[in-house]
Amino acid sequence: MTISSTDFDFVRNYVKSKSAITLEAGKExxxxxxxxxxxxxxxxxxxxxxxxKMKERADSPLHARVLDAMTTNETFFFxxxxxxxxxxxxxxxxxxxxxSPNGPLNIWCAASSSGQEPYTISMVIADxxxxxxxxxxxxxIASDIxxxxxxxxxxxxxxxxxxxxxxxxxxxxxxxxxxxxxWQIKDEIKRMVDYRxxxxxxxxxxxxxxxxxxxxxxxxxxxxxxxxxILEQIRKVMKPDAYLFLGGxxxxxxxxxxxxxCDLNKTVAxxxxxxK
Ligand SMILES: C[S@@+](CC[C@H](N)C(=O)[O-])C[C@H]1O[C@@H](n2cnc3c(N)ncnc32)[C@H](O)[C@@H]1O
Numbered sequence: 001m002t003i004s005s006t007d008f009d010f011v012r013n014y015v016k017s018k019s020a021i022t023l024e025a026g027k028e029x030x031x032x033x034x035x036x037x038x039x040x041x042x043x044x045x046x047x048x049x050x051x052x053k054m055k056e057r058a059d060s061p062l063h064a065r066v067l068d069a070m071t072t073n074e075t076f077f078f079x080x081x082x083x084x085x086x087x088x089x090x091x092x093x094x095x096x097x098x099x100s101p102n103g104p105l106n107i108w109c110a111a112s113s114s115g116q117e118p119y120t121i122s123m124v125i126a127d128x129x130x131x132x133x134x135x136x137x138x139x140x141i142a143s144d145i146x147x148x149x150x151x152x153x154x155x156x157x158x159x160x161x162x163x164x165x166x167x168x169x170x171x172x173x174x175x176x177x178x179x180x181x182x183w184q185i186k187d188e189i190k191r192m193v194d195y196r197x198x199x200x201x202x203x204x205x206x207x208x209x210x211x212x213x214x215x216x217x218x219x220x221x222x223x224x225x226x227x228x229x230i231l232e233q234i235r236k237v238m239k240p241d242a243y244l245f246l247g248g249x250x251x252x253x254x255x256x257x258x259x260x261x262c263d264l265n266k267t268v269a270x271x272x273x274x275x276k
Contacts, residue, residue: 020201115153
């Protein structure tokens with residue numbers, strides 16, 4: 001299946017207008033691959049048929065499916081490992097020492113995809129800071145733009161292949177139960193996370209002031225101006241001593257001068273510069 005340049009432009013303009021994700025020239029193959037299953041399931045002939053259908057209405061479930069399909073949802077448990085080690089050994093202990101052993105702490109995991117990242121954080125908290133599980137001690141929001149990813153994250157059901165990626169066997173046994181061929185995360189861990197649809201490219205909804213923000217491996221999809229706007233909004237929901245974690249190839253450098261880099265044992269977090 002090949003895509004014409006006008007259909008490619010239509011799809012990429014639509015995706016950009018809804019999510020700020022940029023699909024540069026040369027990414028035609030990605031659109032072709034990602035949309036092929038929608039074309040089959042909708043009984044359409046090809047991408048041009050799909051584009052005609054999308055043009056019939058401004059917004060429809062088909063539009064949402066196309067947007068979902070064009071998001072890259074790659075994620076796994078304990079991705080990059082070090083952010084979660086410093087969360088356990090340095091970041092949460094530091095924040096609790098400034099507050100009280102019971103917090104309260106507010107955490108936001110943005111662009112959380114299918115839930116492996118927020119559940120990694122929940123497991124770290126449940127295993128090392130159990131007092132934060134007391135009602136009122138932790139507000140933990142996880143968000144994504146993809147309805148499909150949010151539904152999967154909320155279900156907490158993972159395949160053998162997914163739990164094989166990054167999750168230590170001891171944590172699999174402790175926090176999951178086997179359901180048929182899959183693994184279901186236990187309610188105790190699931191309940192800790194409140195999932196929401198938040199589109200980072202628009203004005204953020206009202207959020208509590210955060211102590212810790214994870215927004216990893218998503219800024220890479222945006223143009224500089226969009227990254228700047230997102231970082232500016234993130235700054236506004238950070239407490240003065242909050243920690244921000246970005247993906248390994250992402251930085252605030254050259255985008256927002258109000259952050260300073262904080263080197264923590266083999267990983268980097270960003271913090272707000274103190275007002276002069
Ligand atoms: C590569 S995944 C990263 C998942 C996880 N943070 C990690 O590092 O493993 C990127 C996620 O960003 C989400 N995303 C893309 N554009 C977005 C937007 N405008 N607003 C919110 N989420 C977005 C995608 O749906 C996808 O789930």
